[in-house]
Every structure is written in C-alpha cells, then in structure tokens.
Amino acid sequence: MLTRATAVNRLSKCCGLPKFQPWSREFSKRAVFKYQRIAAVNGFSRCYSTEQQNQSSDFGSSGPQDGSSSNYTNTSDKGITEEEFQIKLQILKASLNHVNTKGWSIDALKAGASDLSLSESIASLCTAYDLVEYFQRYSNHELDNYLRGLEKKDKSLYSSVENRLKFVVPVIDRYHEAMAISLEPVNVPRSLQVLRDLADIICIHGLGDTSTDLRWYTKRTGIVSLYVATECCMVQDKSEGFQETWNFLQRRVKDYEFCERFGASALPAVEASVTTLLNIIGMNRKR
Structure with a gap:
C-alpha cells in the first residue's frame, strides 16, 4: 500500500516540492513551471465519448x-x-x-x-x-445530470463542488492511491482531460457561464484550482462529516468570487498549476 510518506518522497524527488498544506498560500514557482511544461507537451485533446x-x-x-x-x-x-x-x-x-x-x-x-x-x-x-478514470468520469457525468436538473436559483459554485466531492466519500480511505496512479506519465493527459471536463460542467451547468472571451480560460483555471485544492484537503480531513473540508471550500469560493469581481486572475492561475500537479501526484491523503 502506498503510504503518505512514500507519496511525499516521490513528489520531492520529482520536482523538489516542500510539504504541501492545502490551506497555505506558499507556492513553489518550480512546481508551476513543471506543471505548465506537462500541460504544454501533452495538451488537452478530447478522446472520450x-x-x-x-x-x-x-x-x-x-x-x-x-x-x-x-x-x-x-x-x-x-x-x-x-x-x-x-x-x-x-x-x-x-x-x-x-x-x-x-x-x-x-x-x-x-x-x-x-x-x-x-x-x-x-x-x-x-x-x-482505467478504473480510476472510470470512477472520475462517472462522478463527473452524474454531477452533470444533477446540475442540469436544478433550478437556476439553486445552482452555485459551492454546491457544484460539494456534490462532486461527495462521490469521493465512499472510497476516501483509498483515494490517495488513485491520485498516485494518476501521476504516471502515460496517464497525465487523461488526468488533465478529466479536470478540464469537470471545469466545463461546473462553468456551463453550475454557473450558467457561456462566455467565449478570454475569461473562458481564467474561470476554468480558477475552478480547477478550487476543486483540486479542496480535494487535497478532503483526503486528509479527519473531522466529523468532513466539516473542515466544507469550511475550506467556503473560503475558497469566497476567494474565487473576489477574484472574479475584481479581475484578479493571477492567484487562481498559480494555485491551479500547483494544486493540480499535487492532486495528480496524490499527496496529503488521510492516514
């Protein structure tokens, strides 16, 4: 079984990152550059039906x-x-x-x-x-169906992310293994695609956003940042009913809304680069 220490050591060896805490705003520039290189090389080609x-x-x-x-x-x-x-x-x-x-x-x-x-x-x-991706895509698909069935007044970024994360709860004790498997180089393009599709679902059916300008990219980057940071928090959360995770999510939603309101898109872009990489590697699972 992959232990938390093993996952951390693999990450440190791979890109020299310090121990990650999802509530910290200290980010490694080196991790940002490495993640951007991965994304640039592998792209986001769509190959699913x-x-x-x-x-x-x-x-x-x-x-x-x-x-x-x-x-x-x-x-x-x-x-x-x-x-x-x-x-x-x-x-x-x-x-x-x-x-x-x-x-x-x-x-x-x-x-x-x-x-x-x-x-x-x-x-x-x-x-x-294949098993990891099947679970993640099933969860995305069910979230899509759920959001499509909601009235506009009941939709929000918080509820969209919360409902997506609830699919992880039944397998939370082994989910760090799924994260680690996603790190394997051959799996990185598919992992990135799953995240991109999730951002599309939340933007279009959770927030009703159909913009096609440059904010199309910044909004999805911010949502990916918010989701993967909260997921990393969840896999190490020991509180009853994952209350710490939901509190964390509320704070991140406020950060996202502040950035959207004042056009401060730089911070979400940095967070997305770092936390998505950490999510794929599988750090910070619950012991």
Whole structure:
C-alpha cells in the first residue's frame, strides 16, 4: 500500500516540492513551471465519448446504479472490438465494489470480473488507471445530470463542488492511491482531460457561464484550482462529516468570487498549476 510518506518522497524527488498544506498560500514557482511544461507537451485533446450502461452495482449510495451512464473510453480502446469494450465497461463498473478492500488495482479488477462470472484473466483488458478514470468520469457525468436538473436559483459554485466531492466519500480511505496512479506519465493527459471536463460542467451547468472571451480560460483555471485544492484537503480531513473540508471550500469560493469581481486572475492561475500537479501526484491523503 502506498503510504503518505512514500507519496511525499516521490513528489520531492520529482520536482523538489516542500510539504504541501492545502490551506497555505506558499507556492513553489518550480512546481508551476513543471506543471505548465506537462500541460504544454501533452495538451488537452478530447478522446472520450458517452456510453450507456445498465449493469447494476452495489457501490454504496453514491455509486453507479441501474440505468446510469458514464463517459468512458480512451485511445487504447481502438484496438479492441465493441464486444470487448462493453465487457471492459462492465468489469470496471463491478470492480468499484472492491476498491475499498483491494485498492485501485488489478486485484480489484479480477474481483470485478469474477462477480460477472468471467475469467479473471479477462481483467487484463483494463488497467488500474482505467478504473480510476472510470470512477472520475462517472462522478463527473452524474454531477452533470444533477446540475442540469436544478433550478437556476439553486445552482452555485459551492454546491457544484460539494456534490462532486461527495462521490469521493465512499472510497476516501483509498483515494490517495488513485491520485498516485494518476501521476504516471502515460496517464497525465487523461488526468488533465478529466479536470478540464469537470471545469466545463461546473462553468456551463453550475454557473450558467457561456462566455467565449478570454475569461473562458481564467474561470476554468480558477475552478480547477478550487476543486483540486479542496480535494487535497478532503483526503486528509479527519473531522466529523468532513466539516473542515466544507469550511475550506467556503473560503475558497469566497476567494474565487473576489477574484472574479475584481479581475484578479493571477492567484487562481498559480494555485491551479500547483494544486493540480499535487492532486495528480496524490499527496496529503488521510492516514
């Protein structure tokens, strides 16, 4: 099992960062530059489509249910048949029931295949990151549906981020592993894409923002910053009902609104660069 100390050591070795505290405003310029280089090299190419799934699951009250749908596929799926792709989706969905006991691992995927009365060897269709991404994209998709169904008066940045983070609660004790898996170089472009799609969902359906000017970029940068910082806070939060996390989120929303009101976009841009990198690496999990 990946420990917090291991995650911190990997980060320090990778980019020389000091110990991160999500409530601190001390940021490393070196981390900013490294993150910007990653984003520039890998880009934000869109390679996902919506797939309907009807396989039932017992993944807690926040997990996939009958008749739900999830946005999941990636460029590696181009080499498999449609039948294999559908089997892959079913395995990923069933495997979420085993994350808390087996982690985001091949063992969880094998257990998911076994639940479907399939050979464990067929789990090789999936990777550990496929499972991580499936969960994240399912959560994004469900948030999108939730926001679309709300009245305009009930929508806000706070409620959008809060409802997205509630999907992490059932797997919070193993979520740091998902963060660490996302650090692997081959997974970085897909991790960035998941964050970009989340920012789009919150901007368009949570805030009703359809602007196409330069603020399109700054708003999404600020939202990514706010979300990943709060997620990092959540995985180390030991308070009852994650109250410290929700208090932290309230403060960050006020910061975002202040920046939007007065056009102070530089701070969110810096926070986004640093905290997104830290989120992908998987620091500061709950012990």
